[in-house]
Every structure is written in C-alpha cells, then in structure tokens.
Amino acid sequence: MKKVLGRIYILIIMLFLYLPILTLIVLSFNEAKSMSVWTGFSLKWYEELFRSKIMMGAIVNTFSIAVLAALIATVVGTLAVIGMSAMKQRQVNVLMGFNNIPMLNADIVTGIALMLFFLMVGMPRGYITILFSHVTFCIPYVILSVKPRMNKNTDRLFEAALDLGASERYAFRRIVLPELRPGIMSGFLLSFTMSVDDFIITYFTRGAGINTISTLIYSQVKVGIRPSLFALSTLVFAAALIVLLTVNLRQSRADKALAA
Amino acid sequence: MGELIRLEGIVKSFDDTVVLKGIDLSVEENEFVTLLGPSGCGKTTTLRIIGGFVRPDEGRVFFDGKDITDMPANQRPVNTVFQNYALFPHMNVGENIAFSMRVKNKPEAYIKDKIKYALKLVNLDGFESRRIDQLSGGQQQRIAMARAIVNEPRVLLLDEPLGALDLKLRQEMQYELVRLKKELGITFLYITHDQEEALTMSDKVVVMNEGYIQQEGSPEEIYDEPVNAFVADFIGDSNILSGLMVDEKLVRINDIDYPCIDGSEQGFPPRTPVDVVIRPEDIEIKPYGKGLFNGTIISKLFIGVHYEMLVQSEDGEIEWLLQNYDQHDVGEKIGMYVRPENIQIMQKPKSEAESAIELDI
Numbered sequence: 158m159k160k161v162l163g164r165i166y167i168l169i170i171m172l173f174l175y176l177p178i179l180t181l182i183v184l185s186f187n188e189a190k191s192m193s194v195w196t197g198f199s200l201k202w203y204e205e206l207f208r209s210k211i212m213m214g215a216i217v218n219t220f221s222i223a224v225l226a227a228l229i230a231t232v233v234g235t236l237a238v239i240g241m242s243a244m245k246q247r248q249v250n251v252l253m254g255f256n257n258i259p260m261l262n263a264d265i266v267t268g269i270a271l272m273l274f275f276l277m278v279g280m281p282r283g284y285i286t287i288l289f290s291h292v293t294f295c296i297p298y299v300i301l302s303v304k305p306r307m308n309k310n311t312d313r314l315f316e317a318a319l320d321l322g323a324s325e326r327y328a329f330r331r332i333v334l335p336e337l338r339p340g341i342m343s344g345f346l347l348s349f350t351m352s353v354d355d356f357i358i359t360y361f362t363r364g365a366g367i368n369t370i371s372t373l374i375y376s377q378v379k380v381g382i383r384p385s386l387f388a389l390s391t392l393v394f395a396a397a398l399i400v401l402l403t404v405n406l407r408q409s410r411a412d413k414a415l416a417a
Numbered sequence: 418m419g420e421l422i423r424l425e426g427i428v429k430s431f432d433d434t435v436v437l438k439g440i441d442l443s444v445e446e447n448e449f450v451t452l453l454g455p456s457g458c459g460k461t462t463t464l465r466i467i468g469g470f471v472r473p474d475e476g477r478v479f480f481d482g483k484d485i486t487d488m489p490a491n492q493r494p495v496n497t498v499f500q501n502y503a504l505f506p507h508m509n510v511g512e513n514i515a516f517s518m519r520v521k522n523k524p525e526a527y528i529k530d531k532i533k534y535a536l537k538l539v540n541l542d543g544f545e546s547r548r549i550d551q552l553s554g555g556q557q558q559r560i561a562m563a564r565a566i567v568n569e570p571r572v573l574l575l576d577e578p579l580g581a582l583d584l585k586l587r588q589e590m591q592y593e594l595v596r597l598k599k600e601l602g603i604t605f606l607y608i609t610h611d612q613e614e615a616l617t618m619s620d621k622v623v624v625m626n627e628g629y630i631q632q633e634g635s636p637e638e639i640y641d642e643p644v645n646a647f648v649a650d651f652i653g654d655s656n657i658l659s660g661l662m663v664d665e666k667l668v669r670i671n672d673i674d675y676p677c678i679d680g681s682e683q684g685f686p687p688r689t690p691v692d693v694v695i696r697p698e699d700i701e702i703k704p705y706g707k708g709l710f711n712g713t714i715i716s717k718l719f720i721g722v723h724y725e726m727l728v729q730s731e732d733g734e735i736e737w738l739l740q741n742y743d744q745h746d747v748g749e750k751i752g753m754y755v756r757p758e759n760i761q762i763m764q765k766p767k768s769e770a771e772s773a774i775e776l777d778i
Contacts, residue, residue, distance in 0.1 A: 310501075316470055317503035319490040321517035321568060328491075335507045 178394060185387035205385040212389060215373040218284065219353055222369065226291035227348035233292070234299025235341055239333075242307050253304075256297045267294060268361035275362060283364035290362040291352045298351060299344035306340035307333075420482075421446040421572060421604055422467060427476035429462055436462050438628035440476070444572070444606060445621075449598055451607045453615040454625035455651070460608050461500075463625070464574050467606065469493045481571075496570035498578045502561040504549045510536075510560055511545035517568040535563035538600065540593075555586045562597065572604040579614065591617055612652050616640060624648050645763050649694040656700075656738050659765075660693040662686065668693060668762060671734050673710050677760040685762050692763040697725070697740040699759035708752030712737060717747050728753065 184192060188199035206212050241249050259267065271290045275282055311333060318328035356371035363372060370393065374386055422444040429437040437459045444450050452460040465471040467478060469490030478486045485493060496517075504513050511532050518528045536542055539559035544552075552560065558578055565573055575594075579587045595618055598605050609615055615622045616636040623633040624647075632644045643649035646657045660670040664687055665680040675693075679685050705711060712728040715736070719725075724744055728737040728751065737753070745751060 313499060313501065313503045314505060316490070317497070317499055317505075318516070319470075320468060320495075320497045320499075321564070322491050322520045323516070324491060324520075327520060332505055 181387050182391045182394070185384060185391045187384060190384060202384040202388040205383070206388045206392075209385065211368065212373065212385065215368045215370050216389070218287075218367060219369040219371075222284070222288050222291055223349045223352035226288055226295055226352045227345050229288075229292045230295035230299050230348045231341060231345045234296045234344055235303050235337065237296070237300055238303045238307050238337075241304070242312070253300075256300050259294060260297050260301075264355070264357040265361075268358040271358065272361040281364065282362060283367050286362045286364070287359055287367070287369070290358050291348075291355065294355070294358060295348035295351055298347045299341075302344040302347060303337055303340035306337045311336050419446055420444070421448075421480065422606070423479040424463070424467070425477045425479070427463070427466060427473045427478070429459075429466065429471065429473050436628055437466075437473070440628075440630060442623065442630065442633075444604060446571075447602060447604055449595070449605045449607065449618055449620045450623060451609060451615040451619040451621070452623050452625055453609060453612060453651075454631075455610055458625040459628045460610075460625050461576060464497075464576055464606065464608050467572075468495060468497050468574055494570055495572045495574055496565040496568050497574040497576065498558075498561045498565050500576045500578070500580060502557045502578075504557055504560060504564070506549050508549070509545070510541075510547045510549070510552070513549065513560060514564045514567055516564065531567050535567045538566070538597065539563045554582055555590065558582065558590065559593075566597075566601060566603075570603065572606060573601075575605060575607045577608055577610070579609070579611075587614070594618060616652070624651065626651070642761060643694055643763065645766055646692050646694070649692075649761070649763070654697050654738055654740075656695045656697065658693045658695070658735065660691050660762075662689045662691060662762075666757070668760065671730060671732070675709060675755065675760055676757045677762055678757050679760075679762040683762070684764070690765050692765050694761040694763060695737075695755055695759065697738040698723075699755055700737060700739045700741075701754045701756075702739070702741055702743065702745065703752035703754050705750045705752050708754040711750065711752050714745055714747050714749050714751065717745070 183195075185202055186198050186200070187195055188201070189196040241252060244252070268290075271286075271293065272282075275286050280286055314332050314336060315328050318332045319325065323331070354371075356375065359369050360372050360375065363369070368376070370389065374382075374390075377383065377386055420443050422442070424440050424442040427437050427440040427442075428435070440459070440463060442463070452463060454460045462471055466473050469485075469488060469492075473486065476486075477484055480494065505516065508516070514532045514535055515528045518531060523531075532545060533542075536544055539562050541556060541559055541563070544556070544560070549557065549560075558581075561578070578594075579590050582590060591614060594605070594607075607615075607618065616639070619636055621633060622636050622639045624631045624639060626647050632639060632648045634642075639648065640652055643652060643655075649655045649657055658670050660668045660675075662680075662685050663669045663674060666677055668675050668677050668679075668691065670693055681687075685691055701708070710730065712730050714726050715729050716727045717724055720740075723740045723742050726739045726741065726745065728739055729735070730737065739753075
C-alpha cells in the first residue's frame, strides 16, 4: 500500500513538472493555430520558424551572446581567482563579499542599473550592451565555481612543480590549470545557461532592433502568440535534453571504465 | 666529505610572529640530518627556506660554498618530498616521476629507463601506469620519493614524509629511508616531530624550539647529554629536577646528596643551582634502605617490554618515573640508586630567550 501511494506521489510530481512541456511539444505539431483543439499532425510551424528571419535572428543572438559571454566571463573570473590566491585572507573575504552581492541582487535592479549606466555613458544599446551585461552577471558565478579548486593543495602542487625545476609558466600550464579545469568548465556551462535563460536584464539592456529568444517570445505574447514559438521552445528543450543525456551517458561510461 | 649546506643567522617572521630567531646550521655532504621539534618550532620554515619557497628576512643560505639566498626554487639543486606528497593527481605514476625530466627535455628513452630505475628503487616495479588515487598512503609516499630522486639532487629535503602513515608502516619506511639514502649516497635533511624517527635514522639531530636551535649532535649525545630541560623532556621520558651543587661532583636534590661526574671543570662549581636529568631506565631498584634514596610505588603500568612505575619520595615532594624489567607491586617500599655517570647536570635557564642565546655562542 505504502509502495503504491509512493508511486502515485511520484507520478503526480512528474505530471506537474513535465505535463506543461509535453503540452507545448504536442501543440507545436498541431495543424491548427488553436491552443485547445487538435486538428492533425503537421510540421508547418517548424517550417515557419526556419523561414522567419526574426526568429532565426533571435536564436543566433541568444546562443552567440551566451557563448561569448560565457567565454569572456570564464577568462575574467579565472584570472580573478588566480589573483585572489596571492592575497591575504582578509582581502579575499572582502572581495568575495562584493562578488556575492550581484548574485543575491534582484535581476530587475541589475537590469535597470545597467540600463541607466549605458544611458549615462551614452552607449548605444544593442548587441554589445547585452553581451556586456551578460558578462557582468556571469563573472560572480565563474569565480564561485573556480575558487574552491584554487586551494592550499593547488599551492602545494605548484610548489612541487617548481621544486622539480619547472618555470612558473610551465607549472601553471601543466599543473595548476588542469587542477582548475573542472571548476572552469562548470563556470563556463553555468554562465552559458544563465545567459540563455536571462530575460529581465536582456530586456532592459537591449536596443530597439534586437531580440533574443526570451525577449522575442515576450514581445509576441502581446500581439498573440504563434505556434512557431512552440516549435522554437520544443527545439530548445530537445537540445538541452540531448546535451544532458550525452553528458550523463559519458559520465556513467567513465565510471564503468574506472570500476573495471 | 665537506660542508654542503650552511645557514647563517636566518631570521624570518610572518606578519607579527617571529618564527626563526637566528638559525645557524651546517649540513655535511652525505649526512642524514634531522630537524626535530614540536609543531610551530620553525623547522618547516627552515626547510622551506632551503628549498627556496620562503625568503629569509635576514641571513644567508649557502650551498656548496655558493650563496643561493636569492636563487629561485626551480634552479636550486635540491628536491623536496612534501608532507602530503603533492603528487600531481591528473597524471599517472610514470608521468609524475617523469615531470622533472620532461621539464628539462630529456630524451624519452632516458626518461623511460629512469622511471623503471626509480620504481625499482622504491620497490614499486610496474606501477608506471597506475593512477595516483589508486595508491595507498605508503605507495604515494614512495612515489613522491621516486619523483624527487630522478632529478638527481645532491640534497633531498623531507618534510615529515611519514607523518600520514600508520605506526607499522612508519617503522617499515624508516628502514627503507635509511637503505635508500645508502644506495643513493646523497644528503638527507629530514623534518619530524617524532623523536623516535629522529633517533633511529639520523647521523645528526638538530633539536629546535621557539625559533632557536636548542642542541645539535649525534642521537646518542642528544639522548644522553641533553643541554637543557626542553631537550631532555622532548627526547624520551625523563625525570627533570631542580638541584644545587653542594660540592665538587656532588649535587643535592630534595635534601639528598647524589654523587655525579660534573664539577667546576664542566662549569658547575659548588653553590650553582642546576637542572638535573635522570632517565627512568637509569634508576635501579634496591631493597628498602639499601639505595641512595627511598620511596613508595604509587602506580604501575605494563608497557610491553618493561614496567613503568611512579615512585613517591618519602617526604612526598617528588614523584620519580621508573622503568624496570622486574615487576614490583603498588604500595611496595623500595630503595633506589643512580650511577654517577647517569646523572646529567644542566645549566638552569634564566629565561627561554636567554638560554637560547647562550646556545648560539
């Protein structure tokens, strides 16, 4: 009895989590424009999606900004962590305090603040300002994920490399960087997802003629949403799912190889 | 054999704490020298100064007669076995050992031979492609040794290399280290807080405390003739008592006079207040009244080879620590005797700093 109840409980949770997404996916294949009546299977909304310059532009913008912002934030954040490793603990604590505030800050405040800043310095808002804003809010996450990898142990390994005759540059490249790599990777991926996900900050810092997926959907909601947006959402979801599955599959293969 | 390493007047402080207060040390070629002291005594800092990881505030470091104080760590002809081994976790055993040779762009064939040789030397044949996290603590320790010695250093610095191992393994590795040193024919500078390790392996023991060198000498000298109460207390168990020289070669402790072998010639003329060290195994048990002094056994512990007893003097002023192979019962009244040569007379320290400065002269 307990087992059955447990199963039902899990089923309900799963339905809550995935039924909305499932609805979206089903509707993206619906022939009619209706959101409530199923009239037949069709790929025409996907066709519309790939034909629409606006939508394709938004997709390109979203992902190019995400990749660039994640790359820049990862480099800046990693350098910051390396710099902090040479500081006194008290200074590091102060810096980390400053680092944590933007993450706790509400997105809307960050968004408006950045918008006002761009207005004040007279920077024309567009692709560059969005990218700049995304780099800004991604850096703290990179620092937070790389910092734990840079510890006493890393210092000791660096010293050991010097002791064995390596130059500082060689020791950094061959010993410290590989130690930081998992943190750098997760910092990059975190930044990438945060950037793709972001709506509020992008909304306030974009110019008139530029859209990312999130701002495009928002603007379309006002004029009446088209099913091609369902198609777009379905593709984004599918992409995320595929990435997740491959990563997990690789991990479990690696684990098996290790156990063998 | 000549002098290989010399430290002259090394002073070092971190923030407001002075860690080393003027260290002079000389290490001979092919010697096994141990820096021994409690944690915080400055021994690790001394080693790091020789390794080139810490710059002294004052003083110079010489290697083979050359001043290397300003030479960066990666150019010094020394290698270190670090406390927690500091093996590179993303490289396998072979790559770890090869590191210093790859840095120097040695040919691959040479590297391969050298890895084989080093692994054989530390009794880990065929471990080339193992991952570091697959090794036990003892094996990691050996790999750290192998990695340090393929670089053919003239001095190997060892920073408490056995600290993380369990007792049995530690004793085994002590023999291994001595064997390795013999086979390599190089100088070992070893750091430990374990007096047993220091006494069993070293040619020379340097006892440190509070940033000063307290005493240096052979293990026998350090054990048999500690220069002050700290050394006596740190090395082995001992009875440390306050005494007064009452005559040439006669010291009074707690109203009883003991013949000893030190007098004016050794710097202890009559009426000098002194510290006296008597090792617990040097107190012989006699029938009651037949020894120099009497006492009552108040506790007894069996410690494997011998019994350890606490004996209270008749006036209740002193508790003597005794070690004896024979069993005696708690409550038994006994007489005790100490041979004159087993009574170690030491200068009473005026203050910690003063006593340490005297040692420097």
